[in-house]
Every structure is written in C-alpha cells, then in structure tokens.
Amino acid sequence: MAGIANLRPATRPSIVDNVSLRNINLHFPAAPDPWHRPGKSQPCTAAVKLSYSSAVAAANADDVSLSLDYGKLYRRIETAVRDSTKSQDGGRLSAAAEAIVSNDVRVIAGRIANCGLGLLDETIAGVRRMDHLQAHPESPSRRRASQASRRLSGVSASVPKELQSATSPEVLNGMFGECEVLLHLPNAHLRAEGGLSFRTLQTWVYADDSASLENAVESSRQVAIVEQEFRVESIRCHCILGVNSHERIEKQAVIITLDFRGSGEAAWASTFLKTYQEMVRTIAERVENTSYQTVEALATSVARTATMDFGNDSVTVLVEKPSALAFVERAGVQITRSKAFFAEQDFSKARGGI
Structure with a gap:
C-alpha cells in the first residue's frame, strides 16, 4: 500500500457536476449534549454534495440509468446512520467503540461520505458494463443490454474510440470523485444559539506510481480528507462595548461566531472536539466581564483565548x-x-521589556 505522502488526487476535470441532498433529518447520539452528557440523542441535520464528472451523458441521452440516483444515496445514508452503533456481525458495539461513534461527529460524517463515494463508484462500474456490452455485440449478454446503453452509444458515436477515455465529458470519469458533508447540531451548546456545525471534504486519491487508470482504481485508490471545518454559531453575550457615551452606561448584546478550519489531519480536530464546550463557556464568561471600546479589541481577545488557552x-x-x-x-x-x-506578539512584548 502506498504511503500517505505518495497519494494524490486525480486532476480535476474540466466539467464537474454535483448531486446534493439538503437538510437530511438524522436522529442519533452525536457529541455530548448541551448538559455534557455523552451518548444522548439530539437533533442533527446533514447536507451532502457529491461531485463527479459528469452528467453530460445522462443529459444528452435523457436516461436515468446514466445518472446518480439520489434516492439510493439517501437510503444508504439512512441505513449507515441507523447502523452506526452496530458491529459487523449485527450486534451492538462495545461501550468504548460506541462512545467514539457517539461523541465524534467526524465518524458519522465519514460514513456518510463513504456512502456517496461508494454509490459513485458503483454507478461508474455500471455505465462501463453497459458500454462494454455495446462494444461486444457477439456476446450473449448483448441481447440483455438496456435501452440506456444503446442511447449512450449513440451519444458518443461521433467521438473517436481512442478519445473516449476517463477524461471525456461524455462518460463518467472513473478517477474523480469528491464528497462534501455538513452536519449541524443546533442544540450542541447552551451558549451557542446557532449550534455546532462540522464540514468535511473527502476525495479519491491515488499512488503516484500507478501506471494506468485501471491499475490506479484497483490497486491504489483511497479516500482522503482534504478539509475539515468546525463552526460554533451565535454565542450570545452581554458586555460594555463601544466608544459612544451611551454605550458605556449599559451592557449590550454581542453575538460571537467561531470558525476553525484545517487540513485532514486528525490532531487539530481532536483538540477542538475535546475542548470546545469548555472553550465556549470560558469565552462567554470572559466577554461578559470586558469593557472594550472597539469590536476589534474584543474579537482579538476572543481569538487569543481560543488559540493560546485551548x-x-x-x-x-x-x-x-x-x-x-x-x-x-x-x-x-x-x-x-x-x-x-x-x-510572536508576546515574544516581541517580552523582548521590548528587557
């Protein structure tokens, strides 16, 4: 198996289309609830965007057999989430394993992304089988070829056979696949009115030394996490803030949103998940004891707490x-x-004070 450093995504095709599902209602234990109790069910919505290349063949042939079935995608996601706390033999996971699934939104997001990329892989394989039947009319299976495959053949008839490769927009690209998953937990924290969101972008990657498309797909394809993002939305606090005389008399509401973005590395995301509940509480309590004149100063103070203290x-x-x-x-x-x-700022201040 190729090392992580030797894996790379396929070249992004010139045409990339998307199939999406928005606001899927899920019901499962996902992260500790607002009262810090692990494994408690709470509402969660998911959005999925599956990117591929491309929908040209399905559009030109006007045939559903050449398209990605978003109904099937939803059913797979529903099953994957429902069975997330089951072991491979159908029984329940151990308490330790179930705690990991229940308390880490990355696990569920990864399962949803696998549903999308798995469906794309199967769809590509199905279209290729139909194309193969068209290319071998002497085969007994030729008589079972669908009307969809005949229309697909007609669509690409004007394209020279040697140019009908994975890079052609007329067929599904077997190398490129990308799935973005967004999970939103509206009740994840008592102080965050907008809740907690997690976004992950996952894609197919291959070994650099793959000699051909078939070899790459069969021997070296893996799924890599390209981006991750956590967002804590609308932390409501009350504090003295502003330079105007009337703003110095009474506390006013301030709404704070925190956004953490990074690579697919596990370490930084794990740090956030372990500390975000205490971090949000600490930030809210500190903000309510401040009396800054500028919003910039308050925002900088919040950023310092989130980074230096947590x-x-x-x-x-x-x-x-x-x-x-x-x-x-x-x-x-x-x-x-x-x-x-x-x-660096602290070092400069300390150095200046010497």
Missing part, C-alpha cells in the same frame, strides 16, 4: 452588535488569528 492553531472570530445601528440588523467585525501570531 490549543487551537487558528480561529476566525466574527463579533456582531445587533443594537449598534437602528436600521441594520447586525454590524460586526471578522478577524482570523493564529496561535503563532499571538506567540
């Missing part, structure tokens, strides 16, 4: 004031800061 590599902080302007719903400032930024 070990996150970087964070994007959005701070909004619902009461700042009479005819504007919210006015705010967004910044992105890293742990390295604050470490």
Whole structure:
C-alpha cells in the first residue's frame, strides 16, 4: 500500500457536476449534549454534495440509468446512520467503540461520505458494463443490454474510440470523485444559539506510481480528507462595548461566531472536539466581564483565548452588535488569528521589556 505522502488526487476535470441532498433529518447520539452528557440523542441535520464528472451523458441521452440516483444515496445514508452503533456481525458495539461513534461527529460524517463515494463508484462500474456490452455485440449478454446503453452509444458515436477515455465529458470519469458533508447540531451548546456545525471534504486519491487508470482504481485508490471545518454559531453575550457615551452606561448584546478550519489531519480536530464546550463557556464568561471600546479589541481577545488557552492553531472570530445601528440588523467585525501570531506578539512584548 502506498504511503500517505505518495497519494494524490486525480486532476480535476474540466466539467464537474454535483448531486446534493439538503437538510437530511438524522436522529442519533452525536457529541455530548448541551448538559455534557455523552451518548444522548439530539437533533442533527446533514447536507451532502457529491461531485463527479459528469452528467453530460445522462443529459444528452435523457436516461436515468446514466445518472446518480439520489434516492439510493439517501437510503444508504439512512441505513449507515441507523447502523452506526452496530458491529459487523449485527450486534451492538462495545461501550468504548460506541462512545467514539457517539461523541465524534467526524465518524458519522465519514460514513456518510463513504456512502456517496461508494454509490459513485458503483454507478461508474455500471455505465462501463453497459458500454462494454455495446462494444461486444457477439456476446450473449448483448441481447440483455438496456435501452440506456444503446442511447449512450449513440451519444458518443461521433467521438473517436481512442478519445473516449476517463477524461471525456461524455462518460463518467472513473478517477474523480469528491464528497462534501455538513452536519449541524443546533442544540450542541447552551451558549451557542446557532449550534455546532462540522464540514468535511473527502476525495479519491491515488499512488503516484500507478501506471494506468485501471491499475490506479484497483490497486491504489483511497479516500482522503482534504478539509475539515468546525463552526460554533451565535454565542450570545452581554458586555460594555463601544466608544459612544451611551454605550458605556449599559451592557449590550454581542453575538460571537467561531470558525476553525484545517487540513485532514486528525490532531487539530481532536483538540477542538475535546475542548470546545469548555472553550465556549470560558469565552462567554470572559466577554461578559470586558469593557472594550472597539469590536476589534474584543474579537482579538476572543481569538487569543481560543488559540493560546485551548490549543487551537487558528480561529476566525466574527463579533456582531445587533443594537449598534437602528436600521441594520447586525454590524460586526471578522478577524482570523493564529496561535503563532499571538506567540510572536508576546515574544516581541517580552523582548521590548528587557
């Protein structure tokens, strides 16, 4: 098996289309509930975007047999989530294994992504079988070829056979597949009115030394996580904030959203999952004891807490004031800061004080 460093995604095709499912209602234990109790069921919605190349053949032939079946995709996701706490033999997982599934949204998101990429793989194989039957009319199986395969042959008849490869927009590209999954837990934290969201982007990758398309697909294809993102939405706090005299008299509401993005590496995402509940509570409590004059100063303070105190590599902080302007719903400032930024800032201050 090729090492991780030797794996790479296929070249992105010129035409990429998508099949999507939005707001799938799920019911499963996913992360600790707002009261910090692990394994408690809570509402969750999922969105899936499966990217492939391409829908040209299905569109030109106007045949559902050449398309990705989003109904089948939904049923596979439903089954995968329902069976997430079952072992391969149908029994329940051990307590330790079930705790991992229940408390880590990445596990469920990964299973959903596998459903999408697995369906794409099967669809590609089915279209190729139909194309093979068309190419071998002497085969007894030729008589069982569907009307869909005959239409597919007609669509690509004008294309020279030697040019009908995986890169042709007339056929499904056997090398490229990408699945984006978004999970939203609206009740994940008592202080976050918008809840917790997790997004992952996963794609097919191959060994650099694969000599052919068939060899790459059969021997070296793996699924790699390209991006991950956690978002804690709308943490409502009340504090003194602003330079105007009337803003210094009474606390006003501020809405804080935290966004953490990174690669597919497990370490940084695990750090977030282990600390986010305490981090959100700490940030909310500290904000309510502040009295900054600028939104920028408050946002920077929040970013410092999220990175320096809780070990996150970087964070994007959005701070909004619902009461700042009479005819504007919210006015705010967004910044992105890293742990390295604050470490360098602290070093410069310490050096200047020597």
